[in-house]
Amino acid sequence: MKIYGESRRTIWIAADSWGVEVIDQTRLPFEVETKVLRSMAAAAEAIRTMVVRGAPLIGATGAYGLALAMREDPSDANLAEAHATLLATRPTAVNLRWALDDVAGRLAPMAPSERMSAAYRRAAEICDEDVESCRSIGRHGLEIIRGLWEKKGKPDRFDVLTHCNAGWLATIDWGTALAPIYMAYEAGIPVHVWVDETRPRNQGASLTAFELGQHGVDHTVIADNLGGHLMQHGQVDMAIVGSDRTTAAGDVCNKIGTYLKALAAHDNGVPFYAALPYTTIDWSLSDGVEEIPIEERDGRELSHITGRTEDGSLATVDILPRGSRVANFGFDVTPARLVTGLITERGVCAASREGLRGLYPEVAG
Numbered sequence: 001m002k003i004y005g006e007s008r009r010t011i012w013i014a015a016d017s018w019g020v021e022v023i024d025q026t027r028l029p030f031e032v033e034t035k036v037l038r039s040m041a042a043a044a045e046a047i048r049t050m051v052v053r054g055a056p057l058i059g060a061t062g063a064y065g066l067a068l069a070m071r072e073d074p075s076d077a078n079l080a081e082a083h084a085t086l087l088a089t090r091p092t093a094v095n096l097r098w099a100l101d102d103v104a105g106r107l108a109p110m111a112p113s114e115r116m117s118a119a120y121r122r123a124a125e126i127c128d129e130d131v132e133s134c135r136s137i138g139r140h141g142l143e144i145i146r147g148l149w150e151k152k153g154k155p156d157r158f159d160v161l162t163h164c165n166a167g168w169l170a171t172i173d174w175g176t177a178l179a180p181i182y183m184a185y186e187a188g189i190p191v192h193v194w195v196d197e198t199r200p201r202n203q204g205a206s207l208t209a210f211e212l213g214q215h216g217v218d219h220t221v222i223a224d225n226l227g228g229h230l231m232q233h234g235q236v237d238m239a240i241v242g243s244d245r246t247t248a249a250g251d252v253c254n255k256i257g258t259y260l261k262a263l264a265a266h267d268n269g270v271p272f273y274a275a276l277p278y279t280t281i282d283w284s285l286s287d288g289v290e291e292i293p294i295e296e297r298d299g300r301e302l303s304h305i306t307g308r309t310e311d312g313s314l315a316t317v318d319i320l321p322r323g324s325r326v327a328n329f330g331f332d333v334t335p336a337r338l339v340t341g342l343i344t345e346r347g348v349c350a351a352s353r354e355g356l357r358g359l360y361p362e363v364a365g
């Protein structure tokens with residue numbers, strides 16, 4: 001997608017032909033800066049500190065992290081160590097484990113001398129495959145938006161609520177939850193997006209608003225707590241969110257606060273969809289609430305806030321009374337019963353074991 005009119009991806013090979021360049025998402029929306037990762041440790045740090053974030057992009061960065069590790073030392077021992085280090089960076093999004101297992105599984109039987117180039121090749125393929133998955137999610141999601149808009153009599157405004165950032169910045173291109181929105185916009189459907197700010201890190205206010213604005217999609221940033229009120233007053237036609245891990249039974253784990261939006265949507269009869277590629281499905285899990293590890297992050301994300309001051313410089317300020325404790329869980333689980341459907345690269349299905357089995361008969365148990 002575009003930044004200031006220029007088509008960009010979130011991750012690519014740098015001008016030196018081996019470093020891995022990424023958009024530094026900790027600087028958005030204030031500055032568009034990139035960072036070149038030149039070691040496995042730098043890739044791990046970029047994931048941990050959320051220079052890159054969003055489930056598919058974390059996976060892609062992990063894959064490139066293994067390529068950088070193989071450049072440093074292609075031994076079996078280093079492959080295992082790099083896999084473990086990268087995997088430990090963020091626990092909830094399963095795309096990271098998927099990508100690391102995929103790359104490491106291919107490298108393991110190879111001679112060490114072949115591993116580096118094979119890892120770079122596979123990491124690039126993972127990126128390209130993700131772009132195609134997201135494009136496909138967009139096409140399937142577009143048909144849902146079109147159907148709901150037409151059913152409503154093609155009003156001048158169709159309101160979609162989204163939480164966090166599941167746009168192109170969270171993937172390689174297009175995004176998951178936002179791909180249908182971009183396609184609806186391109187198809188001439190007058191889509192308007194309610195963008196949850198998504199405290200504490202404000203991925204909605206900082207990233208979703210930024211990328212929708214860059215693409216020209218009409219949107220309004222709202223406080224996280226406004227969604228229920230808007231739904232009660234008929235101002236949300238549908239909600240679409242992304243997912244960091246979806247169980248084989250259709251439970252959806254996504255950014256903290258998603259569950260409350262799903263409850264409000266359920267209470268108000270608002271269709272609530274999750275959009276995700278197959279790399280986000282954890283076939284080994286059935287009960288998301290009990291089984292998905294929920295990342296707990298530094299309390300500073302909650303106690304401090306960064307923004308632009310009047311003179312244009314960036315400042316980070318403390319917003320809590322001294323001594324107050326904070327709890328900062330990054331994700332929550334929306335049970336399948338609250339999810340209207342899953343939008344995947346293979347089509348749309350019910351959020352259930354049967355639904356997923358219909359789309360993925362070869363992997364679903």
Ligand SMILES: CSC[C@@H](O)[C@@H](O)C(=O)COP(=O)(O)O
Binds near residue numbers: 054056170176177243
């Ligand atoms: C297509 S991305 C889906 C999710 O990764 C997204 O909704 C989300 O929760 C991102 O969380 P983040 O903590 O910013 O990595």
